[in-house]
Amino acid sequence: MTKETxxxxxxxxxxxxxxxxxxxxxxxxxxxxxxxSSLTPIRVMCSSRIDPVLVTTAFLHGADGVLIAGxxxxxxxxxxxxxxxxxxxxxxxxxxxxxxxxxDRLRLSWVSASEGxxxxxxxxxxxxxxxxxxxNPIKVKTSL
Amino acid sequence: MERKIGVYVCECGPNIAEKVDIDKVVGxxxxxxxxxVVEKYKLLCSADGKKFLEExxxxxxxxxxxxxxxxxxxxxxxxxxxxENAGINPYLYQLANIREQCAWITEDKDEATxxxxxxxxxxxxxxxxxxxxxxxxxxxxxxxxxxxxxxxxINASLELASPDRKIYLVEKTSxxxxxITNFEKTYPSMQPSSHILKQKILDMDKNxxxxxxxxxxxxxxxxxxxxxxxxxxxxxxxxxAEFEVGAVMLATGSNFFDLKKTPxxxxxxxxxxxxxxxxxxxxxxxxxxxxxxxxPRSVAIIHCVGRDEKGYCSEICCMYxxxxxRYLKDKIPDAQVSxxxxxxxxxxKSYQKFYEQTKGxxxxxxxxxxxxVTKKENKLSIKYIDENGNKNSLLVDMVILAPAIExxxxxxxxxxxxxxxxxxGGFFAEEHxxxxxxxxxxxxxxxxxxxxxxxxISDTIVQSGAAAGKILASLIPGKKMEIEVKxxxxxxxxxxxxxxCISVCSYGAITFDEAKKISVVNEVxxxxxxxxxxxxxxxxxxxxxxxxKQIHQELLEAVK
Ligand SMILES: Cc1cc2nc3c(=O)[nH]c(=O)nc-3n(C[C@H](O)[C@H](O)[C@H](O)COP(=O)(O)OP(=O)(O)OC[C@H]3O[C@@H](n4cnc5c(N)ncnc54)[C@H](O)[C@@H]3O)c2cc1C
Ligand code: SF4
Ligand code: SF4
Ligand code: SF4
Ligand code: FES
Numbered sequence: 062m063t064k065e066t067x068x069x070x071x072x073x074x075x076x077x078x079x080x081x082x083x084x085x086x087x088x089x090x091x092x093x094x095x096x097x098s099s100l101t102p103i104r105v106m107c108s109s110r111i112d113p114v115l116v117t118t119a120f121l122h123g124a125d126g127v128l129i130a131g132x133x134x135x136x137x138x139x140x141x142x143x144x145x146x147x148x149x150x151x152x153x154x155x156x157x158x159x160x161x162x163x164x165d166r167l168r169l170s171w172v173s174a175s176e177g178x179x180x181x182x183x184x185x186x187x188x189x190x191x192x193x194x195x196x197n198p199i200k201v202k203t204s205l
Numbered sequence: 206m207e208r209k210i211g212v213y214v215c216e217c218g219p220n221i222a223e224k225v226d227i228d229k230v231v232g233x234x235x236x237x238x239x240x241x242v243v244e245k246y247k248l249l250c251s252a253d254g255k256k257f258l259e260e261x262x263x264x265x266x267x268x269x270x271x272x273x274x275x276x277x278x279x280x281x282x283x284x285x286x287x288x289e290n291a292g293i294n295p296y297l298y299q300l301a302n303i304r305e306q307c308a309w310i311t312e313d314k315d316e317a318t319x320x321x322x323x324x325x326x327x328x329x330x331x332x333x334x335x336x337x338x339x340x341x342x343x344x345x346x347x348x349x350x351x352x353x354x355x356x357x358x359i360n361a362s363l364e365l366a367s368p369d370r371k372i373y374l375v376e377k378t379s380x381x382x383x384x385i386t387n388f389e390k391t392y393p394s395m396q397p398s399s400h401i402l403k404q405k406i407l408d409m410d411k412n413x414x415x416x417x418x419x420x421x422x423x424x425x426x427x428x429x430x431x432x433x434x435x436x437x438x439x440x441x442x443x444x445x446a447e448f449e450v451g452a453v454m455l456a457t458g459s460n461f462f463d464l465k466k467t468p469x470x471x472x473x474x475x476x477x478x479x480x481x482x483x484x485x486x487x488x489x490x491x492x493x494x495x496x497x498x499x500x501p502r503s504v505a506i507i508h509c510v511g512r513d514e515k516g517y518c519s520e521i522c523c524m525y526x527x528x529x530x531r532y533l534k535d536k537i538p539d540a541q542v543s544x545x546x547x548x549x550x551x552x553x554k555s556y557q558k559f560y561e562q563t564k565g566x567x568x569x570x571x572x573x574x575x576x577x578v579t580k581k582e583n584k585l586s587i588k589y590i591d592e593n594g595n596k597n598s599l600l601v602d603m604v605i606l607a608p609a610i611e612x613x614x615x616x617x618x619x620x621x622x623x624x625x626x627x628x629x630g631g632f633f634a635e636e637h638x639x640x641x642x643x644x645x646x647x648x649x650x651x652x653x654x655x656x657x658x659x660x661x662i663s664d665t666i667v668q669s670g671a672a673a674g675k676i677l678a679s680l681i682p683g684k685k686m687e688i689e690v691k692x693x694x695x696x697x698x699x700x701x702x703x704x705x706c707i708s709v710c711s712y713g714a715i716t717f718d719e720a721k722k723i724s725v726v727n728e729v730x731x732x733x734x735x736x737x738x739x740x741x742x743x744x745x746x747x748x749x750x751x752x753x754k755q756i757h758q759e760l761l762e763a764v765k
Contacts, residue, residue: 074760074764087306091305093309098320101759103756105735106734106748113739118760123764124763138734139732142711145736149739
């Protein structure tokens with residue numbers, strides 16, 4: 062490992078839906094699980110609120126990873142919001158590639174209010190993956 | 206107006222302070238633009254803490270408040286109340302969750318401190334873009350429309366009716382009572398079913414707060430929770446009756462699986478094969494007999510008819526089949542009764558006992574597959590494959606089929622009229638199978654009894670009571686109803702009239718203004734999910750309290 066990657070502290074934006082994933086993240090907290098501090102949670106009412114502009118903006122500002130987390134299919138508090146989120150996610154992956162980023166920097170996960178453990182696993186796994194990928198190349202370019 | 210932001214960092218006793226260097230946090234955000242005061246406090250949600258906050262807000266003339274403490278799930282509302290008491294709009298405040306999602310999950314104190322600073326900066330950035338939102342209340346009509354006059358509808362009517370709450374019960378047949386009027390007795394008590402119904406129907410007649418429409422169908426339900434307009438059409442009457450209610454309950458019961466789809470059971474081909482309902486009726490008439498008037502000496506009850514085709518277990522068939530054994534033994538004590546089943550469904554605290562008491566002499570339970578009914582001389586022959594995989598057969602005088610329970614034939618039409626969806630098996634879909642099993646995706650529309658899925662009488666009563674309770678708690682006579690404030694809004698000048706938003710909204714909250722050629726949000730119906738905002742291609746739709754700018758500010762800090 063080079064010195065560069067050793068120092069690399071990813072910045073991960075986590076859009077969490079209020080009813081399931083945010084509550085799941087809280088449960089990870091009450092269960093005192095360990096989650097890398099690279100994650101900054103942003104609460105939204107539903108995963109369907111996340112529009113492509115927000116996600117691309119996050120990457121253009123230098124986010125190394127973006128997570129969209131919502132209720133499991135069928136469990137969205139607003140009926141079908143997460144299905145829309147999933148559809149937009151599929152399109153977004155292409156958009157991000159167009160920006161010259163690895164599409165794996167965007168992740169969609171379903172985490173319920175009772176899945177604190179799963180939330181911790183998702184974040185730890187995603188964090189490791191991003192660490193391996195290294196910094197967002199757009200950020201590197203613009204900071205040059 | 207000059208913005209004066211006050212930031213208060215909670216230590217939560219040792220809960221936050223142990224993992225986050227509070228003084229460092231206070232220092233790091235003190236000099237940010239717009240921030241006039243930053244203080245730490247031991248326990249902000251305590252009575253003293255709330256008083257302290259209220260005084261601080263007044264003392265410093267704080268216009269925008271940031272609290273760094275626990276999850277909004279814990280105390281968002283607590284501090285909104287503090288804002289109201291201190292005279293600032295409760296939406297000009299933001300809570301940074303530095304406990305559950307920072308102090309408690311971060312290994313290293315230094316890291317936790319840095320993250321807390323990031324979260325608080327994000328909240329400060331966000332709160333600058335907050336706008337005051339006014340509490341919204343609407344007048345509501347406490348009356349309730351109940352569709353279906355079975356035990357579910359009757360029970361709910363009686364629970365809900367009062368001098369200030371009128372109940373309209375619409376039944377499509379000419380009498381009340383539903384399915385159970387066909388039964389002599391009900392399991393597991395084996396008390397006459399009239400015990401359950403008779404008194405209730407008398408009470409309905411006497412109750413002047415209940416108006417019953419028989420031979421009628423609901424034609425139209427328009428509006429929203431608190432204010433629905435209803436049209437009911439009675440057979441052979443031209444003009445529909447019109448009235449207003451605040452809530453709607455669907456208690457339309459269920460139907461039976463169509464036996465034409467399973468010709469192997471010989472129904473309608475051979476004599477002396479009866480459906481469960483036909484058998485209930487025959488038993489109620491007082492005599493169980495064959496077509497030729499003779500008494501059957503041997504009877505087969507075939508469970509799970511249509512179960513494979515439907516793909517679910519109908520819950521009640523095993524139990525009423527056991528009840529049929531009791532009927533038979535009461536009237537023909539020496540009859541041989543053979544049950545052909547795939548799985549016995551006898552759950553709960555009293556059914557096992559019922560089963561044990563029903564088993565006994567001349568009663569067989571045969572676990573079988575590939576059951577087929579044919580005629581052999583003047584008897585019926587049951588061919589089947591037994592548990593060991595061997596072919597077998599049995600001759601009987603009479604066959605009773607227990608067909609699967611399925612939704613009523615007009616379920617889709619009714620779902621459309623009520624603006625709700627159908628879920629598993631085609632039954633009306635609940636809002637959430639576990640968390641909200643009697644509510645639906647449309648606020649103020651409830652589903653109870655067999656209309657929601659197959660179930661016994663006790664569960665039916667429990668559900669109709671639960672839905673009645675929900676209505677009693679939310680539609681209070683003389684009281685206005687508080688509605689969601691964080692709705693979406695469409696800008697007239699940006700909207701291009703593409704209707705994409707209308708297509709994604711699950712609640713029908715957006716309508717199209719034909720004159721102006723733009724979409725308009727009905728903020729009484731909107732639940733504030735933000736789906737339309739993400740879908741709108743022109744940036745015309747915004748989510749109040751979750752605007753692009755507000756989220757963008759959080760983003761900026763998240764990536765720093
Ligand atoms: C053969 C059999 C035996 C059973 N035995 C027992 C037993 O012994 N013990 C027990 O606990 N449970 C038993 N059950 C279950 C029991 O029947 C149900 O739990 C109960 O009837 C459910 O009540 P409900 O009001 O939901 O539906 P229902 O009783 O079916 O009533 C629905 C009512 O709605 C009306 N309706 C339907 N569509 C419309 C419409 N579009 N507009 C207006 N009105 C409409 C119908 O005409 C009917 O009056 C048995 C079920 C069957 C099939
Ligand atoms: S407000 Fe929250 S963080 Fe502060 S003391 Fe109360 S529970 Fe703890
Ligand atoms: S915010 Fe959700 S509920 Fe409200 S109008 Fe938009 S899509 Fe419909
Ligand atoms: S999606 Fe946007 S532009 Fe299209 S009709 Fe709706 S608000 Fe107007
Ligand atoms: S509310 Fe969780 S995804 Fe819609």
